[in-house]
Amino acid sequence: VAEHVHIYTLGISRPFGASTFILSWDEKVGSSIYCIESSGQCYKYFGWAIGKNAQAAKTEIEKVQEIDGQSNLGKEELIKRAIHVLLTTREEGTTGHRIEMGWIGEDSNEVFEGINQSEVDKLEEEVSQQMEDEED
Template sequence: MSSVGSGYDLYVSTYSPDGKLFQVEYANKAVENSGTLVAIKTKDGVVIGIEKLVPSKMLCHGSNRRIHHIDTHIGVGVSGFLADARQLITRARSEAKQYRQVYGQPIPIKVLSQRIASYNHVHTLYGSVRPFGCSIAISGIDQYGPQLYMIEPSGSCIGYFGSSLGKGKQAAKNELEKVKFSEITTREAIKEVARIIYSVHDEVKDKDFELELGWISNETNGVHQLVPKDIFDEAEAYAKQALEEANM
């Protein structure tokens, strides 16, 4: 960033001579320093897995979750600052509730994603606010089938078959490119997501982490939920075994 320190990063609404908004790029950097998020859209659902870094052994297991429910048919995964993400989650729940009250039906995933992306974008237009230091993955099943959208601090909203965020973004992306999304099932995707997260985890810099997995599929009757313990344990064991084989 050649213009850092020249005053172009003091306000979110000021462009640099390179045509960049440095405050937005700083927000993206906050996401890149977070734990890895991997999401896969399969032929019958969506799976989101997150490497939740544990900075202290005194933290309670399961606290500060990074996978949340928005509506019965929608869930989100968070990468970046949790405090910022909580505002987006609250906003998403409000939008989903309002849509259901007005139209009498669940909100389509694309509509919700675009509304949250617009809310993000508003925070890049005025000097009195700052961009949210987080990116979120919105997953769900609506009348158009399984859906997966990534929303970034800039306000961009893009649909994916598979995507990743956080520290191991590039390494995870390389692994995702090998997946045949049109053939894989959600059960298989859970194992694949767990394997990718364990393979990209940096044991030197970040020793402790908790794996979080959320899914929505025909098997869950179109309801977003955390992966049940038996399936979770099976996926985690598969990921650890794959990691040991790779190291050997």
Template sequence: EFTQSGGVRPFGVSLLVAGYDDDGPQLYQVDPSGSYWAWKASAIGKNATNAKTFLEKRYNPDMELEDAINTAILTLKEGFEGAVNEDNIEIGIVGI
């Protein structure tokens, strides 16, 4: 009853799940309904639309790791209110 009625479901969480398999790096987005999508790059949360637009313009499947990290940091700066610095950001690399 509570999950099917508008306004009474207390929480809904979207997740980005990253991994690495025989086909290379994988990224999936899962929404509160359980639907999921595979992405090459994505964003969730506040300003996700702006971040996704930024990623669409800058993403290149052949980019080097350093370029990918730089693009991720620039994407965060696009949607983050305040300064992005070593105190409020962490970068993780998924791979072998």
């Protein structure tokens, strides 16, 4: 896929102009995150962010990594930490946002699966409350 994107960038056509995440999971390696940049470069990451406020999000992801390394956190705790990163890096005064999540892993039979929106909303409320309590 990265080679295909790179060929377009070299001049066959207009560049794609978007970055893409490819997620995978297998029993030997575990989870993997790859990011294909619009230039065609492809790298494997533990956690990564693109777009507006990407650097702030990467910093928050690194904090989680320093605390937990690659420990086997439960699904709910992983969702909470991802929501925390998103809420921490969101600009103040932003309204009308909606967090949608999905995951891939052993519990999902190695197939990408969307996370129930009501579960995400409930955990977002919990994380928001925890963040407010920490500020006080």
